[in-house]
Amino acid sequence: MILLGELALWIALPVGVWGAVAGFVGGRKERGDLVLSAEYSVYAVFFLLILPSAGIITAFVTDSFEYWYVANYSNRELPTFYKVAGLWAGQRGSLVFWALLLSFFSAAAVFTNRTKNREFMPYAVGVLLTISSFFLVVLLFADVNPFERLPFAPADGRGLNPQLQNYWMTIHPPTLYLGFTSFTIPFAFAMSALLSGKLDARWIVITRRWILLSWFFLANGIIFGMRWAYEMLGWGGFWFWDPVENASLLPWLTATAFLHSIQIQENRGMLKVWNMGLVTLTFLLTIFATFLTRSGLIESVHTFAENTTIAFIFLTFMGVMAGLSALLIAWRYPLLKSENQIDSFVSREGAFLFNNLILLGAAGSILWGTLFPLISEYFTGQAMAVGPPFFNRVNLPIGLALLALMGIGPVIGWRRASRRNLVKNFLMPVIVGTLVVGALFLRGVDHGMALLTFGLSAFVMTIIIVEFVKGTKARAHIEGEGHLVALYHLVSRNRRRWGGYIVHVGVVMIFTAFAGVAFNREVVQTIDPGETITIESPFGHEYALTYQGLSSPRGENMVRQAVALMTVERSGRPVEPLTAEKVLYVKWEGSPLTIVGINSYLLEDLYLILENVNDLGGAFENDAAAQRATFTVQVNVFVGWIWYGGFVLTLGGIIAMWPSRGLTRTVSRPKTKTGGKQPALAARG
Amino acid sequence: MVGVTLVVAGVILFVMLPVLRGDWAALESPDDDVTDVDARKQAALRGLRDAEYDFLTGKLDQADYQLLKSDLSREALEAMEEEVSAGPAEDEGFSKDGVTRSAKRSSPDGDGLEAEIARVRKGMAEGRTCTECGHLNVKKSRFCTGCGERLGEVATLAGSPDSV
Numbered sequence: 001m002i003l004l005g006e007l008a009l010w011i012a013l014p015v016g017v018w019g020a021v022a023g024f025v026g027g028r029k030e031r032g033d034l035v036l037s038a039e040y041s042v043y044a045v046f047f048l049l050i051l052p053s054a055g056i057i058t059a060f061v062t063d064s065f066e067y068w069y070v071a072n073y074s075n076r077e078l079p080t081f082y083k084v085a086g087l088w089a090g091q092r093g094s095l096v097f098w099a100l101l102l103s104f105f106s107a108a109a110v111f112t113n114r115t116k117n118r119e120f121m122p123y124a125v126g127v128l129l130t131i132s133s134f135f136l137v138v139l140l141f142a143d144v145n146p147f148e149r150l151p152f153a154p155a156d157g158r159g160l161n162p163q164l165q166n167y168w169m170t171i172h173p174p175t176l177y178l179g180f181t182s183f184t185i186p187f188a189f190a191m192s193a194l195l196s197g198k199l200d201a202r203w204i205v206i207t208r209r210w211i212l213l214s215w216f217f218l219a220n221g222i223i224f225g226m227r228w229a230y231e232m233l234g235w236g237g238f239w240f241w242d243p244v245e246n247a248s249l250l251p252w253l254t255a256t257a258f259l260h261s262i263q264i265q266e267n268r269g270m271l272k273v274w275n276m277g278l279v280t281l282t283f284l285l286t287i288f289a290t291f292l293t294r295s296g297l298i299e300s301v302h303t304f305a306e307n308t309t310i311a312f313i314f315l316t317f318m319g320v321m322a323g324l325s326a327l328l329i330a331w332r333y334p335l336l337k338s339e340n341q342i343d344s345f346v347s348r349e350g351a352f353l354f355n356n357l358i359l360l361g362a363a364g365s366i367l368w369g370t371l372f373p374l375i376s377e378y379f380t381g382q383a384m385a386v387g388p389p390f391f392n393r394v395n396l397p398i399g400l401a402l403l404a405l406m407g408i409g410p411v412i413g414w415r416r417a418s419r420r421n422l423v424k425n426f427l428m429p430v431i432v433g434t435l436v437v438g439a440l441f442l443r444g445v446d447h448g449m450a451l452l453t454f455g456l457s458a459f460v461m462t463i464i465i466v467e468f469v470k471g472t473k474a475r476a477h478i479e480g481e482g483h484l485v486a487l488y489h490l491v492s493r494n495r496r497r498w499g500g501y502i503v504h505v506g507v508v509m510i511f512t513a514f515a516g517v518a519f520n521r522e523v524v525q526t527i528d529p530g531e532t533i534t535i536e537s538p539f540g541h542e543y544a545l546t547y548q549g550l551s552s553p554r555g556e557n558m559v560r561q562a563v564a565l566m567t568v569e570r571s572g573r574p575v576e577p578l579t580a581e582k583v584l585y586v587k588w589e590g591s592p593l594t595i596v597g598i599n600s601y602l603l604e605d606l607y608l609i610l611e612n613v614n615d616l617g618g619a620f621e622n623d624a625a626a627q628r629a630t631f632t633v634q635v636n637v638f639v640g641w642i643w644y645g646g647f648v649l650t651l652g653g654i655i656a657m658w659p660s661r662g663l664t665r666t667v668s669r670p671k672t673k674t675g676g677k678q679p680a681l682a683a684r685g
Numbered sequence: 686m687v688g689v690t691l692v693v694a695g696v697i698l699f700v701m702l703p704v705l706r707g708d709w710a711a712l713e714s715p716d717d718d719v720t721d722v723d724a725r726k727q728a729a730l731r732g733l734r735d736a737e738y739d740f741l742t743g744k745l746d747q748a749d750y751q752l753l754k755s756d757l758s759r760e761a762l763e764a765m766e767e768e769v770s771a772g773p774a775e776d777e778g779f780s781k782d783g784v785t786r787s788a789k790r791s792s793p794d795g796d797g798l799e800a801e802i803a804r805v806r807k808g809m810a811e812g813r814t815c816t817e818c819g820h821l822n823v824k825k826s827r828f829c830t831g832c833g834e835r836l837g838e839v840a841t842l843a844g845s846p847d848s849v
Contacts, residue, residue, distance in 0.1 A: 004689060035712060115711070118712055201725065201728060267735075413744045413749065415752075421743065421746050467742070471738065474742055
């Protein structure tokens, strides 16, 4: 199996290259046989990439340490669960995984379009296989072959980085990769539209669901990563503006902009060049995300760089793709001219345009901050990193502006809005937002930015609720339906719109959670067993955590484990006890890993970190005298709303993506064979 | 080694089969879910639906709504006329309510959009849809209640579905 997987990589490359060439030539020369061969190549590459993926997993599960990749990312005691996830634990495997997902989505796109949108397929397949071939070239020629053998087989491997030994490891990276790779499909169709000159609204209609799907996976991948960081890293937070975190956020921001701006093209025939630019930029940013992780050019907790050769290969690829896309857009510029002009900036398209500019502004500032160490090193010879204060300062006003636009956009009609209507529609939400700010201020909340966030959140939520209520009433009135039935039909008849509103609710919840950070409380204390740490919540509860002592059980794959137990009282009533841990894993004898304890409530989390044990060695030996420890106890306000908001966002995304009845129809069109060539092509046959 | 040889042979055969046998993939799909005309029609009809919703929920006032509806109706009608003049597809025809089967098939938003198509087309057939503002008037209207335009010529201009 392993050998077959290794050889399959070598077979996949010529098949991918052949398919790419056949796609482009078939499209140019209108050769249906070449196009069909190209499409079969997509299926073949997918099949061939299953083999190395299965080969890598087999190598991990069977402890085949003669392979460099397995020897460096696994060990005998590593649970099977993590051995399977070893496929994406390191650079080499994750490149195979990326190529596998890309080939899977490519095969899905070819299969779902086997009887429709045929005009776009030759070039789309050409682009998809070119990108797949690029990844295969990297795998085979950039010194990152996952099947590279060591001169001898070590008795055991180095083990998996302890930070990756968490169940989120099996969820977060694959979800992000699904988002990154699936965005290649809209990009391929966009390039196909440019190459074929079919630049009407079709390519957007065809790829709309792909864009949503990619956005959906990226959003969930980012939220899963936040949860992982919150549980695992023990830094007491969920987002650190780490370069690779930023790299995952960048394509999400531009994809969000794109999701809004395509509506302007669909409804008004405007922003065609802009949309082409955005789809290209988003695709390039997905490649940038993997480039940053692999290049080693910027320090990050996520990086698994092995050599910088790969950085230059990726940079060259991104440069070529950006240049070709720009040339294609310039070539087709006459076909991309707007059919209309914006009538008034006080309109939905105006709001979407501002939304786009703000999202791109956010992406630009984050990109600048992320690359600043490289830029500063280039000009001054010294790498200077900008930290969270820079990102927070720049992105806070941007985020608030976006929040405001989330409320404003849906209430303004297309083309223009009269002052009377604006007043009518905004009066109640503005009053509610102001009342919320006033009420919170009177209750002693005096943090300006947090107040503004809560006020804007209330404003947006009011608008969304009013939208649902008015829409349901209007439908109930027109159709004579009951209100629940009317609500169901309202959403199901225009899922994209109402699903989008539900996504906005999720985003508002997440913004509210971000604002909650301003009210977090923290106590750091060194104590002995029997002593108590107290901390007051901003909501008036008092938590009392009584230290019961350290114990040292030994779990699977762990050398040492020191678990501190705290009994907890919330305003005098006993609640779930908390544990916090220091863990040393087999093969990773460096700094012990911190695992936090969390008690979650609707409005806040009680968060316990075992910062330090005075005599950790003694604690690991269950020494009764080595129990003194330093704890950080935090009350994290609204943090749970990030996860609740994530659920709501997921629900909205699913509603928006759910196929309408009209689109589930498939045309049964028999494949044209030699005897049944299309009339236009028969003469060539 | 035998397995590898089999995989290589199988893949080459699979990929090259269309070229060897002369099997051709379709390079056009006239009965696509989405054609250019379809896409424009859908966009216009979706715009109509949204405009109506925005008007009913108070986001658009009467004047803006009529103006918007007029533009969108014209776009939708032009797309539908273009679709009809392009000739019916092999299984295309008109149902009793005047909605093309292809329109029914390609509707992306289900019944709502179909109803819009039916409404516009039926109004067109009966001379009730104003070509100036797109307003759908009650039967036997002589003047548009939306903009005051005379409606008599509409049926002649647009034609009736049955006559196409």
